[in-house]
Amino acid sequence: xxxxxxxxxxxxxxxxxxxxxxGSEVSALDAxxxxxxxxxxxxxxxxxxxxxxxxxxxxxxxLLLAYEAAGAWGLTDNTEASDTSYLQRALPAxxxxxxxxxxxxxxxxIEDGDTERRHRPTMWTLWGVPQAINTGDGMxxxxxxxxxxxxxxxxxGDIAARLGAVLxxxxxxxxxxxxxxxxxxxxxxxxxxxxxxxxxxxxxxxMRCSAEMGAMIGTRDxxxxxxxGTFGQAIGVAFQVRDDLLGVWxxxxxxxxxxxxxxxxxxxxxxxxxxxxxxxxxxxQTLQDIYQQEAEIKEEQVEQVLAIFERTRTRAYCQSFLQQxxxxxxxxxxxxxxxxxTVSTRALGDMRAMVQFIExxxx
Amino acid sequence: xxxxxxxxxxxxxxxxxxxxxxGSEVSALDAxxxxxxxxxxxxxxxxxxxxxxxxxxxxxxxLLLAYEAAGAWGLTDNTEASDTSYLQRALPAxxxxxxxxxxxxxxxxIEDGDTERRHRPTMWTLWGVPQAINTGDGMxxxxxxxxxxxxxxxxxGDIAARLGAVLxxxxxxxxxxxxxxxxxxxxxxxxxxxxxxxxxxxxxxxMRCSAEMGAMIGTRDxxxxxxxGTFGQAIGVAFQVRDDLLGVWxxxxxxxxxxxxxxxxxxxxxxxxxxxxxxxxxxxQTLQDIYQQEAEIKEEQVEQVLAIFERTRTRAYCQSFLQQxxxxxxxxxxxxxxxxxTVSTRALGDMRAMVQFIExxxx
Numbered sequence: 001x002x003x004x005x006x007x008x009x010x011x012x013x014x015x016x017x018x019x020x021x022x023g024s025e026v027s028a029l030d031a032x033x034x035x036x037x038x039x040x041x042x043x044x045x046x047x048x049x050x051x052x053x054x055x056x057x058x059x060x061x062x063l064l065l066a067y068e069a070a071g072a073w074g075l076t077d078n079t080e081a082s083d084t085s086y087l088q089r090a091l092p093a094x095x096x097x098x099x100x101x102x103x104x105x106x107x108x109x110i111e112d113g114d115t116e117r118r119h120r121p122t123m124w125t126l127w128g129v130p131q132a133i134n135t136g137d138g139m140x141x142x143x144x145x146x147x148x149x150x151x152x153x154x155x156x157g158d159i160a161a162r163l164g165a166v167l168x169x170x171x172x173x174x175x176x177x178x179x180x181x182x183x184x185x186x187x188x189x190x191x192x193x194x195x196x197x198x199x200x201x202x203x204x205x206x207m208r209c210s211a212e213m214g215a216m217i218g219t220r221d222x223x224x225x226x227x228x229g230t231f232g233q234a235i236g237v238a239f240q241v242r243d244d245l246l247g248v249w250x251x252x253x254x255x256x257x258x259x260x261x262x263x264x265x266x267x268x269x270x271x272x273x274x275x276x277x278x279x280x281x282x283x284x285q286t287l288q289d290i291y292q293q294e295a296e297i298k299e300e301q302v303e304q305v306l307a308i309f310e311r312t313r314t315r316a317y318c319q320s321f322l323q324q325x326x327x328x329x330x331x332x333x334x335x336x337x338x339x340x341x342t343v344s345t346r347a348l349g350d351m352r353a354m355v356q357f358i359e360x361x362x363x
Numbered sequence: 364x365x366x367x368x369x370x371x372x373x374x375x376x377x378x379x380x381x382x383x384x385x386g387s388e389v390s391a392l393d394a395x396x397x398x399x400x401x402x403x404x405x406x407x408x409x410x411x412x413x414x415x416x417x418x419x420x421x422x423x424x425x426l427l428l429a430y431e432a433a434g435a436w437g438l439t440d441n442t443e444a445s446d447t448s449y450l451q452r453a454l455p456a457x458x459x460x461x462x463x464x465x466x467x468x469x470x471x472x473i474e475d476g477d478t479e480r481r482h483r484p485t486m487w488t489l490w491g492v493p494q495a496i497n498t499g500d501g502m503x504x505x506x507x508x509x510x511x512x513x514x515x516x517x518x519x520g521d522i523a524a525r526l527g528a529v530l531x532x533x534x535x536x537x538x539x540x541x542x543x544x545x546x547x548x549x550x551x552x553x554x555x556x557x558x559x560x561x562x563x564x565x566x567x568x569x570m571r572c573s574a575e576m577g578a579m580i581g582t583r584d585x586x587x588x589x590x591x592g593t594f595g596q597a598i599g600v601a602f603q604v605r606d607d608l609l610g611v612w613x614x615x616x617x618x619x620x621x622x623x624x625x626x627x628x629x630x631x632x633x634x635x636x637x638x639x640x641x642x643x644x645x646x647x648q649t650l651q652d653i654y655q656q657e658a659e660i661k662e663e664q665v666e667q668v669l670a671i672f673e674r675t676r677t678r679a680y681c682q683s684f685l686q687q688x689x690x691x692x693x694x695x696x697x698x699x700x701x702x703x704x705t706v707s708t709r710a711l712g713d714m715r716a717m718v719q720f721i722e723x724x725x726x
Contacts, residue, residue: 020535028557032542107500111493130474130545133496137470138538140503145531151524158520161511164527168507172383175501179395182493194391 002061004350005094008084009060012091013040013098016146035127035135036142039106041118045126052120059101059206060094062235062354063214066228068347070218071339073154086343090217092149093163097210099143100167104174104206106136111182140171155217163213170209177202184268188292192273196237204236219339227332231351234329235358241322242361244269248306249315263302266291270321271314272305278312319362326359365424367713368457371447372423375454376403376461379509398490398498399505402469404481408489415483422464422573423457425598425717429577429591431710434702436517436581449706453580455512456526460573462506463530467537467569469499474545503534518580526576533572540565547631551655555636559600567599587700594695594714598721601688605724607632608681611672626665629654633684634677635668641675682725689722 017040021033034047041052067073067090075086108114109122110132116122124132147167150160180198184190211232215225247262248271262269276287287308290301309315333351380403384396397410404415430436430453438449471477472485473495479485487495510530513523543561547553574595578588610625611634625632639650650671653664672678696714 028543028546029539031546032539104500107496111496129492131542133470133474134538134541134545137467137503138535138542140500141531141534141538144507145528145535148524148528148531151521151528156520157522157524158514161514161520161523161527164524165508165511165514168504168511171504172501172508175497175504176392176395178497179494179501180391182497183391183394 005064059097059210063094063210065347066211066214067218068343070215089153096147103139170205173201173205199240203240207236208233231332234325238325238358274314275312283308322362329355368427423461426457426573426577428710429574430581431706433578433581452516459510466502536564536568562603566603570599571596590695590698597688597692601721604685638675638677646671685725692718
């Protein structure tokens with residue numbers, strides 16, 4: 001379901017990089033844009049072409065689906081199903097949200113000290129922290145610059161300016177979320193509601209922004225834009241909580257995750273925060289001891305934590321939380337004013353399928 | 364000359380921060396926006412109000428002067444001289460370029476490992492690298508977000524979108540310049556022309572952008588916009604070369620700089636790059652030995668370097684290079700189509716005074 005737009009997005013992304021990189025006559029900058037291409041999985045660390053995992057392109061796909069659902073543009077009953085030229089109008093924005101997402105990943109990897117992403121060395125481990133900070137900044141600049149391609153593709157100036165404003169507000173929100181996330185690592189008093197607020201900013205905001213921007217390019221109807229934005233926010237939160245659930249209860253087969261991997265890593269995700277709020281005094285002490293000990297966590301301690309999660313009914317809580325957000329997502333989709341076009345209907349169907357995919361983790 | 368707009372800019376900057384910081388209901392974020400306020404010199408490291416050096420506000424001042432020179436907006440012959448309400452139209456853009464500049468400083472300090480800026484500890488030394496990277500990103504987001512205030516102040520959507528595009532292209536250019544600057548540190552083969560290209564991006568681009576944005580808000584006449592942009596680029600380069608000159612030949616009284624400070628620091632600025640290209644073989648060897656030695660540079664070695672600069676006529680070269688750019692700046696100002704208003708005439712006069720100030724270093 002998510003594959004339909006991947007080729008268009010990938011082509012537009014590469015064209016965006018090619019345009020700025022070749023626009024520069026300074027050959028010394030080849031290596032600079034090479035770092036961006038490396039991060040995007042197109043070249044290896046020697047800057048030779050390769051095909052590594054390009055990521056899910058989830059945000060730009062969501063943007064294009066929202067654009068289609070909202071009515072797309074320039075489509076007639078006679079448009080051939082194979083004719084995707086109507087996507088041009090929205091593609092610069094799709095490129096923009098994907099580059100925005102990737103700029104945050106480059107900086108997150110430095111901030112978290114992560115040495116690997118998608119099974120490859122992170123940018124800072126190859127080129128050092130100074131260059132990686134700066135190349136991240138450049139990708140942020142490029143993300144913003146790419147957006148203005150919408151002006152060449154028929155989007156009116158006032159809408160383009162509002163797209164910029166939505167994206168910028170979102171980046172500010174993502175940085176707020178990352179501030180909270182970093183500061184939570186040092187604190188022992190994080191509540192469930194603080195965590196939900198944090199993931200709303202750090203993770204869900206860009207999903208909401210993507211859906212909202214796509215809708216804004218497809219229609220001027222504020223009701224449609226708002227509902228698709230609500231949809232994006234809801235699946236953004238749901239997506240993160242699904243990750244949190246799988247981080248504790250996924251079997252090894254599912255998504256290649258280790259069973260209870262997040263417990264081994266003592267990650268402060270939803271399950272542990274819920275358990276800390278609902279454990280009896282004795283279990284609470286056990287959890288605190290295990291999560292604060294200097295030594296690495298042992299397998300028997302992981303079993304202890306999982307047993308406490310049973311007593312606090314943490315898994316059921318997370319599943320029901322996930323289900324609520326999936327329900328909110330369905331509700332938002334159902335409330336999108338009907339546009340009579342096969343493209344819109346198909347896009348709404350694809351978005352429902354996205355929710356179903358996420359929802360599966362609730363069962 | 365540069366003081367006239369400082370109060371308006373300072374007020375608008377503080378209002379921008381206040382709006383986003385108070386818009387957030389999460390009190391945990393107070394410390395986050397506190398880091399931004401610290402960097403801007405408004406609070407101390409405990410986040411208590413203070414009045415430290417706020418910086419020169421050069422770029423926003425340039426933006427407002429270009430706006431005035433290009434004809435400002437809504438001014439009539441009856442406008443009182445004390446009525447500065449016409450500035451509102453351009454102030455969000457002025458805030459935007461100042462925050463953009465400051466975001467680059469926050470990241471530069473990390474990348475260069477600098478522990479002090481304006482006689483205070485840099486952000487990363489107080490809050491750590493991860494938070495400082497992220498707060499820099501947030502300030503970048505805020506810089507972009509602030510720009511959209513122009514839409515509320517009467518600027519048309521299509522112009523606002525083009526302002527965004529100019530700013531984004533510029534950020535990309537600044538990051539390119541910083542990439543080159545960082546990579547130059549490790550290389551021994553930097554030519555004068557590579558250096559000029561680098562400062563054009565790293566330093567001059569945002570000055571050109573500021574002048575161009577101001578002009579775009581004041582007029583739709585492309586000739587005026589282009590000429591004011593050229594002015595900004597020219598004084599941007601001149602400003603950096605002035606710094607390079609003072610870094611070597613300033614007396615202790617001038618600007619509080621140490622005599623030959625840049626030689627002590629072995630900074631790869633214009634003088635040394637010029638000397639390396641024009642020294643005789645023996646002097647070249649001496650320069651290379653001194654600039655590559657592990658040990659700290661001694662006073663007598665500094666004298667040796669200065670003597671070589673004499674023989675290569677490096678100071679005269681830098682002065683003439685500076686003068687050329689000042690001449691280009693005057694020429695651009697003279698070519699700005701005449702707008703018959705006292706505000707425009709005054710602004711052009713202020714800009715000429717800026718050039719004279721920079722030019723003084725050429726004599």
